[in-house]
Amino acid sequence: xxxxxxxxxxxxxxxxxxxxxxxxxxxxxxxxxxxxxxxxxxxxxxxxxxxxxxxxxxxxxxxxxxxxxxxxxxxxxxxxxxxxxxxxxxxxx
Amino acid sequence: xxxxxxxxxxxxxxxxxxxxxxxxxxxxxxxxxxxxxxxxxxxxxxxxxxxxxxxxxxxxxxxxxxxxxxxxxxxxxxxxxxxxxxxxxxxxxxxxxxxxxxxxxxxxxxxxxxxxxxxxxxxxxxxxxxxxxxxxxxxxxxxxxxxxxxxxxxxxxxxxxxxxxxxxxxxxxxxxxxxxxxxxxxxxxxxxxxxxxxxxxxxxxxxxxxxxxxxxxxxxxxxxxxxxxxxxxxxxxxxxxxxxxxxxxxxxxxxxxxxxxxxxxxxxxxxxxxxxxxxxxxxxxxxxxxxxxxxxxxxxxxxxxxxxxxxxxxxxxxxxxxxxxxxxxxxxxxxxxxxxxxxxxxxxxxxxxxxxxxxxxxxxxxxxxxxxxxxxxxxxxxxxxxxxxxxxxxxxxxxxxxxxxxxxxxxxxxxxxxxxxxxxxxxxxxxxxxxxxxxxxxxxxxxxxxxxxxxxxxxxxxxx
Numbered sequence: 001x002x003x004x005x006x007x008x009x010x011x012x013x014x015x016x017x018x019x020x021x022x023x024x025x026x027x028x029x030x031x032x033x034x035x036x037x038x039x040x041x042x043x044x045x046x047x048x049x050x051x052x053x054x055x056x057x058x059x060x061x062x063x064x065x066x067x068x069x070x071x072x073x074x075x076x077x078x079x080x081x082x083x084x085x086x087x088x089x090x091x092x093x
Numbered sequence: 094x095x096x097x098x099x100x101x102x103x104x105x106x107x108x109x110x111x112x113x114x115x116x117x118x119x120x121x122x123x124x125x126x127x128x129x130x131x132x133x134x135x136x137x138x139x140x141x142x143x144x145x146x147x148x149x150x151x152x153x154x155x156x157x158x159x160x161x162x163x164x165x166x167x168x169x170x171x172x173x174x175x176x177x178x179x180x181x182x183x184x185x186x187x188x189x190x191x192x193x194x195x196x197x198x199x200x201x202x203x204x205x206x207x208x209x210x211x212x213x214x215x216x217x218x219x220x221x222x223x224x225x226x227x228x229x230x231x232x233x234x235x236x237x238x239x240x241x242x243x244x245x246x247x248x249x250x251x252x253x254x255x256x257x258x259x260x261x262x263x264x265x266x267x268x269x270x271x272x273x274x275x276x277x278x279x280x281x282x283x284x285x286x287x288x289x290x291x292x293x294x295x296x297x298x299x300x301x302x303x304x305x306x307x308x309x310x311x312x313x314x315x316x317x318x319x320x321x322x323x324x325x326x327x328x329x330x331x332x333x334x335x336x337x338x339x340x341x342x343x344x345x346x347x348x349x350x351x352x353x354x355x356x357x358x359x360x361x362x363x364x365x366x367x368x369x370x371x372x373x374x375x376x377x378x379x380x381x382x383x384x385x386x387x388x389x390x391x392x393x394x395x396x397x398x399x400x401x402x403x404x405x406x407x408x409x410x411x412x413x414x415x416x417x418x419x420x421x422x423x424x425x426x427x428x429x430x431x432x433x434x435x436x437x438x439x440x441x442x443x444x445x446x447x448x449x450x451x452x453x454x455x456x457x458x459x460x461x462x463x464x465x466x467x468x469x470x471x472x473x474x475x476x477x478x479x480x481x482x483x484x485x486x487x488x489x490x491x492x493x494x495x496x497x498x499x500x501x502x503x504x505x506x507x508x509x510x511x512x513x514x515x516x517x518x519x520x521x522x523x524x525x526x527x528x529x530x531x532x533x534x535x536x537x538x539x540x541x542x543x544x545x546x547x548x549x550x551x552x553x554x555x556x557x
Binding site: 076 | 117119141
């Protein structure tokens with residue numbers, strides 16, 4: 001990775017972090033648990049990295065496969081459980 | 094083709110941000126979650142396309158297995174077990190990052206040593222392994238504590254902090270060895286193992302009621318792990334989403350710490366309440382004069398009231414009493430009583446735990462009032478029902494500078510005309526301290542399992 005590329009990625013990191021702080025600081029306490037499990041599902045984005053690891057190699061491929069199983073559980077389970085929770089939040093009929 | 098993939102990543106990133114934004118509003122939250130799930134799908138499809146049309150069959154097999162397990166767990170889990178579920182998923186995110194980084198490392202160190210590996214990449218790999226490992230074993234330890242598989246109390250031993258420090262130094266030294274010579278596989282493995290041990294050691298000294306802080310922090314770590322993996326693979330979608338999750342975890346951590354009036358450092362050092370013990374009663378327990386109330390009498394008090402505030406705590410989750418609490422609310426409302434819920438930010442074992450449980454039992458969310466909004470209303474309230482909450486209603490936080498929870502923001506339930514506390518026994522709360530509220534003249538104790546006593550009381554209320 002060239003240093004220019006690294007600096008560019010750092011820019012992305014800083015801006016995204018700032019964006020995250022701005023977006024989330026206003027979430028009402030009612031939604032704290034769904035926010036947590038939802039963002040948890042998002043952190044399963046490592047799934048992308050896992051897929052990229054399975055392209056070639058031998059042991060590195062097996063490790064990628066393990067990563068992929070765990071990441072998929074994280075992503076699918078996380079979104080499904082968040083949806084189940086959010087479904088329950090209703091206003092007075 | 095590459096442009097197409099990059100643009101798809103960009104669209105996915107935008108959808109992730111919009112999705113999180115929508116989580117701010119209860120009406121739109123579900124849609125937001127769907128958007129972010131769709132963004133994930135886009136990112137996955139784009140990656141599959143990127144890897145060429147001849148996608149190894151293994152990818153689909155792995156995703157099928159993982160997807161099925163995730164879906165089954167998500168469908169089966171009880172709402173009371175939500176903190177455990179989040180801890181597990183969180184840990185899995187961490188271990189996935191660890192394996193991705195390790196896989197990339199293996200390619201560079203063993204399978205294709207001819208690949209040039211620069212300093213930035215190797216440091217990113219090391220950080221991914223370290224953070225991913227701590228996230229995984231830390232989350233699993235948190236899971237063990239939450240589910241009662243290991244003691245939920247703070248586990249402390251002599252030299253704990255020194256041991257952590259030594260292990261951390263070992264991890265750094267190993268990291269440096271790998272950074273100097275990429276082929277030092279042994280050092281890499283040692284660092285991975287040390288990171289796993291560190292995760293356990295960091296979480297065991299933290300006791301039950303501090304769990305909301307730990308879970309939030311681990312959530313943040315899993316985001317950071319994804320972020321560092323993004324640096325390893327030079328992939329901006331990982332960096333953006335990892336940063337979003339990292340930020341959200343840190344914000345929740347801050348909110349939780351503030352609600353307990355404790356610094357993050359003091360929570361992480363752990364051991365809170367461990368010394369004073371949490372056994373039955375305290376040294377001053379016998380001096381306090383408490384008044385007991387029976388089910389019939391309690392029902393009569395509720396029946397003659399015009400305003401009621403219910404304060405739920407972790408005990409309500411343990412007793413699974415949320416449904417009967419809601420039944421009681423319905424009955425009282427039918428009698429014209431104004432019923433509301435007061436939610437302390439750290440009630441339960443994770444941020445927003447009580448809100449989810451009460452939503453599950455169909456309590457409308459506009460009945461759930463935050464601490465700051467409801468605290469002034471207690472003085473004008475006839476009856477407060479405390480279900481399984483303890484430290485968050487202890488007036489010592491206001492009155493007793495010697496108390497370990499002094500100056501922690503609490504719900505001022507003692508200001509109400511009558512307080513009825515549903516509690517199993519006189520056992521002290523998490524902080525291991527006597528709750529002086531129980532000795533107050535306006536406080537009545539309703540002893541017994543919350544679910545069975547409240548069920549009996551609902552029965553009485555129906556007859557009144």
